Amino acid sequence: MLVGVGAIGREIARLLLKKRGVKIVGAVDSAPNKIGMDLGEAIGLKEKLGVTICGSISELNVRGDVAIHATTSFLEKAYPQIIELIEMGFNVISTCEELSYPYIVSEELSRRIDEIAKEHNVVVLGTGINPGFLMDTLVIMLTAVCQDVRRIIVERIIDAAKRRLPFQIKIGAGLSIEEFRGKISRGEITGHVGLKQSISMVADALGLRLDGIIEEPIEPIIAEGEVRSAYITVKPGFVAGLSQRAHGIIDGKPFITLVFKAYIGAQKEYDSITIDGDPPIHERIEPCVHGDAGTAAIIVNAIPKVLKSPPGLKTMKDMPIPSATLGEIKR
Amino acid sequence: MLVGVGAIGREIARLLLKKRGVKIVGAVDSAPNKIGMDLGEAIGLKEKLGVTICGSISELNVRGDVAIHATTSFLEKAYPQIIELIEMGFNVISTCEELSYPYIVSEELSRRIDEIAKEHNVVVLGTGINPGFLMDTLVIMLTAVCQDVRRIIVERIIDAAKRRLPFQIKIGAGLSIEEFRGKISRGEITGHVGLKQSISMVADALGLRLDGIIEEPIEPIIAEGEVRSAYITVKPGFVAGLSQRAHGIIDGKPFITLVFKAYIGAQKEYDSITIDGDPPIHERIEPCVHGDAGTAAIIVNAIPKVLKSPPGLKTMKDMPIPSATLGEIKR
Numbered sequence: 001m002l003v004g005v006g007a008i009g010r011e012i013a014r015l016l017l018k019k020r021g022v023k024i025v026g027a028v029d030s031a032p033n034k035i036g037m038d039l040g041e042a043i044g045l046k047e048k049l050g051v052t053i054c055g056s057i058s059e060l061n062v063r064g065d066v067a068i069h070a071t072t073s074f075l076e077k078a079y080p081q082i083i084e085l086i087e088m089g090f091n092v093i094s095t096c097e098e099l100s101y102p103y104i105v106s107e108e109l110s111r112r113i114d115e116i117a118k119e120h121n122v123v124v125l126g127t128g129i130n131p132g133f134l135m136d137t138l139v140i141m142l143t144a145v146c147q148d149v150r151r152i153i154v155e156r157i158i159d160a161a162k163r164r165l166p167f168q169i170k171i172g173a174g175l176s177i178e179e180f181r182g183k184i185s186r187g188e189i190t191g192h193v194g195l196k197q198s199i200s201m202v203a204d205a206l207g208l209r210l211d212g213i214i215e216e217p218i219e220p221i222i223a224e225g226e227v228r229s230a231y232i233t234v235k236p237g238f239v240a241g242l243s244q245r246a247h248g249i250i251d252g253k254p255f256i257t258l259v260f261k262a263y264i265g266a267q268k269e270y271d272s273i274t275i276d277g278d279p280p281i282h283e284r285i286e287p288c289v290h291g292d293a294g295t296a297a298i299i300v301n302a303i304p305k306v307l308k309s310p311p312g313l314k315t316m317k318d319m320p321i322p323s324a325t326l327g328e329i330k331r
Numbered sequence: 332m333l334v335g336v337g338a339i340g341r342e343i344a345r346l347l348l349k350k351r352g353v354k355i356v357g358a359v360d361s362a363p364n365k366i367g368m369d370l371g372e373a374i375g376l377k378e379k380l381g382v383t384i385c386g387s388i389s390e391l392n393v394r395g396d397v398a399i400h401a402t403t404s405f406l407e408k409a410y411p412q413i414i415e416l417i418e419m420g421f422n423v424i425s426t427c428e429e430l431s432y433p434y435i436v437s438e439e440l441s442r443r444i445d446e447i448a449k450e451h452n453v454v455v456l457g458t459g460i461n462p463g464f465l466m467d468t469l470v471i472m473l474t475a476v477c478q479d480v481r482r483i484i485v486e487r488i489i490d491a492a493k494r495r496l497p498f499q500i501k502i503g504a505g506l507s508i509e510e511f512r513g514k515i516s517r518g519e520i521t522g523h524v525g526l527k528q529s530i531s532m533v534a535d536a537l538g539l540r541l542d543g544i545i546e547e548p549i550e551p552i553i554a555e556g557e558v559r560s561a562y563i564t565v566k567p568g569f570v571a572g573l574s575q576r577a578h579g580i581i582d583g584k585p586f587i588t589l590v591f592k593a594y595i596g597a598q599k600e601y602d603s604i605t606i607d608g609d610p611p612i613h614e615r616i617e618p619c620v621h622g623d624a625g626t627a628a629i630i631v632n633a634i635p636k637v638l639k640s641p642p643g644l645k646t647m648k649d650m651p652i653p654s655a656t657l658g659e660i661k662r
Contacts, residue, residue: 015478129476137652141472144632144653145460145625147346207658277655278628279621283614290610294476297609301475321468321652322475324608327538 001062001090002039003081004070005029005053007164008095010043011296012068017049019300021328026062027053030071057084066303069094073193075105082124083116091122091306093299099126100136101197101204101315104213114313123306125314129294130156131194131201134271134285135258137316139198140205146277149206153274154198155259158288159266160241161229167291171241171262172220174232180220180239191218192260195246199256203248205317208255216245227265240264301325332393332421333370334412335401336360336384338495339426341374342627343399348380350631352659357393358384361402388415397634400425404524406436413455414447422453422637424630430457431467432528432535432646435544445644454637456645460625461487462525462532465602465616466589468647470529471536477608480537484605485529486590489619490597491572492560498622502572502593503551505563511551511570522549523591526577530587534579536648539586547576558596571595632656 002013005027016022027039032055034042040049054060067090072078075098082099085092102110117124126132135154143149160168172180172189183189196213203210223240226233234240241263248256269288275281305320316322333344336358347353358370363386365373371380385391398421403409406429413430416423433441448455457463466485474480491499503511503520514520527544534541554571557564565571572594579587600619606612636651647653 018478133476138472140654141469141652143655145464145620145628146655147349147624147628147631149655149657205652205654207656279624281616281620282618283616285612285614287613289476289612293478293610297476297478300478317652317654319652321472321536321648321650323471323536323648324474324477324480325538326480 001025001060001064001067002027003057003067003085005034005039005042006070007166008292008295009068009070011292012070012299013039013043015296015300019325019329021330022303024049024051025064026060027051028055028057028060029053030055057081060088064090065307066091066093068299069096073097073190075099075102075109079109079113082113086116086120086122086124089120089122092124093302093306094124094126095128095295095299096126097128097131097194098197100128100131100194101201102126102313104196104200110313117313118311121311123309123311123314125302125306125316125319127298127302127316129289129291129298130192131197132316133294133298134289135195136198136201137322139202139273140317142273142275142281142283143206143277146275146279146281149275149277151276152202152256153259154257155270155272156261156288157266157268157270158262158291159264159269160262161227161264163291165231168229168232168264172239173229173241173264174234175239177220177222177239184218189218189242191242191244192262195244195258195260198258199246199248201315201317202256208248208250210255211249211252214247214249219243221261221263223265229264232264234264297324298322303329332356332391332395332398333358334388334398334416336365336370336373337401338497339623339626340399340401342623343401343630344370344374346627346631350656350660352661353634355380355382356395357391358382359386359388359391360384361386388412391419395421396638397422397424399630400427404428404521406430406433406440410440410444413444417444417447417451417453417455420451420453423455424633424637425455425457426459426626426630427457428459428462428525429528431459431462431525432532433457433644435527435531441644448644449642452642454640454642454645456633456637456647456650458629458633458647460620460622460629461523462528463647464625464629465620466526467529467532468653470533470604471648473604473606473612473614474537474608477606477610477612480606480608482607483533483587484590485588486601486603487592487619488597488599488601489593489622490595490600491593492558492595494622496562499560499563499595503570504560504572504595505565506570508551508553508570515549520549520573522573522575523593526575526589526591529589530577530579532646532648533587539579539581541586542580542583545578545580550574552592552594554596560595563595565595628655629653634660
């Protein structure tokens with residue numbers, strides 16, 4: 001079952017249709033232009049799927065094993081939807097960024113999700129490529145070969161020209177510096193959500209006690225020369241994208257630093273993890289993993305693991321080693 | 332408890348002494364020059380540890396939670412030792428390469444280890460940096476962001492000049508080509524043990540049905556110019572090290588290929604994983620992870636996970652996401 005038929009929801013639906021052992025039994029989206037539409041049409045297929053998109057979860061009249069939830073980055077907005085899905089008996093796998101490590105947003109809501117999930121014998125997991133993998137789960141995994149770890153630096157550098165238009169708009173591409181600052185201050189540009197979640201998950205897995213997490217203000221990345229995507233041309237001096245940094249602090253110094261940059265014209269796209277440890281680790285995925293494609297993958301690949309997991313609220317660090325699901329998705 | 336006080340066993344012992352929450356209660360090694368020695372001396376400390384090295388497991392008169400087993404690469408040789416340790420109530424974490432995925436060596440021995448471990452409510456895990464991590468667990472993990480996987484190529488390239496002398500001897504450094512071929516045919520050089528285990532573990536985790544595994548003959552890597560380590564000088568035309576390749580075959584074609592090269596004078600040392608998938612993944616750790624340091628780390632880091640795991644024979648793909656243990660090792 002699919003809650004949220006936006007860009008990611010559509011990518012997930014298309015992927016689910018390629019897997020054996022899965023049937024999409026329902027779909028929900030609150031956008032007026034999607035309500036009543038057949039899911040097949042909504043995701044760009046020629047044929048209908050016989051699944052009509054409902055405007056709300058309460059209108060659903062279906063049963064199933066798993067609800068894929070892809071409506072929001074924020075826990076508070078996701079919370080009532082997730083509770084409704086749990087109470088209908090669904091395991092919930094969500095792209096909600098804050099849900100990837102929700103304890104730092106609200107202990108109260110996290111505790112309630114855990115309790116109600118256990119009552120209904122289902123699992124709730126927030127995951128995705130980031131948060132959920134590149135800046136947390138993979139970092140945790142790489143520390144396994146270290147006898148000691150003194151410092152961790154993780155970078156994700158994305159050439160936004162290769163992404164869809166909404167992504168480019170989300171990072172402020174094409175704006176003047178003034179417009180960018182205005183949108184940031186009004187919360188119209190939120191940048192990447194999840195750096196705090198990733199830092200907290202890594203710290204928790206490694207048994208580190210952080211003094212706190214410092215998020216630096218989101219900064220624009222200014223085009224030096226003209227740069228362009230298929231949709232947007234950025235003149236020199238205007239905003240090509242954004243840069244974010246967050247630090248997990250121990251003894252007054254950054255122990256974990258995450259750097260996220262997404263801008264049109266990035267010469268090198270990569271995901272890197274540097275561990276100052278014994279032995280030291282310099283790891284890099286280049287080009288960086290495509291966000292939408294990777295998120296759809298990790299969400300769908302989580303299905304068999306979630307179906308086998310004991311109930312409750314989980315984060316990626318609590319789950320078995322994730323892996324691709326190439327054949328049939330089995331219980 | 333430590334069974335095997337060779338190069339890896341010593342590195343593990345030194346690491347254990349740095350961790351809180353651990354006490355080494357016994358040590359075993361069959362080498363006559365080590366029997367009766369204090370473990371502290373044997374691992375190069377100035378002070379004694381009050382642990383005398385016994386010549387065999389049966390002489391031990393200690394109880395403990397975990398036995399670290401580091402005596403052999405081969406299941407058949409490890410088997411009676413592991414059974415003895417299980418029957419004494421130890422969880423066993425072993426560097427035995429074949430134990431990392433023992434089912435392909437002997438289903439019978441694997442089944443018996445699993446049964447006897449369950450009877451005694453303990454866990455048996457074979458792990459290490461390779462097999463156990465770089466060419467299997469990490470590969471499995473990276474496929475999690477793929478919607479589809481068509482082909483996997485993993486390389487481990489080691490500059491043997493940076494390793495200890497026994498490693499350099501093990502890969503034939505300094506031999507003539509004829510001497511190398513002779514030692515290979517007499518089994519005096521076995522090369523890296525574990526490529527088959529790694530391929531099988533990846534295939535199992537991804538639900539792939541392999542037609543079979545093909546191991547190419549071990550080939551010498553010939554020095555073009557003179558190359559040297561601190562111990563060995565290799566003249567041009569002589570053997571600098573070795574190259575091994577193995578393939579997991581599906582539909583008559585290699586689906587998984589592992590390439591292992593260790594030689595004196597390797598210009599670039601790296602561990603790389605290439606996944607032809609959606610999205611494609613090009614991952615690289617450079618320089619490659621140091622084998623001895625990394626193996627000691629992953630063995631010790633496995634202790635808290637093993638203590639929390641349900642009993643039986645496990646492989647890394649069955650375990651939770653591995654991670655560094657930075658603070659106290661807790662039950």
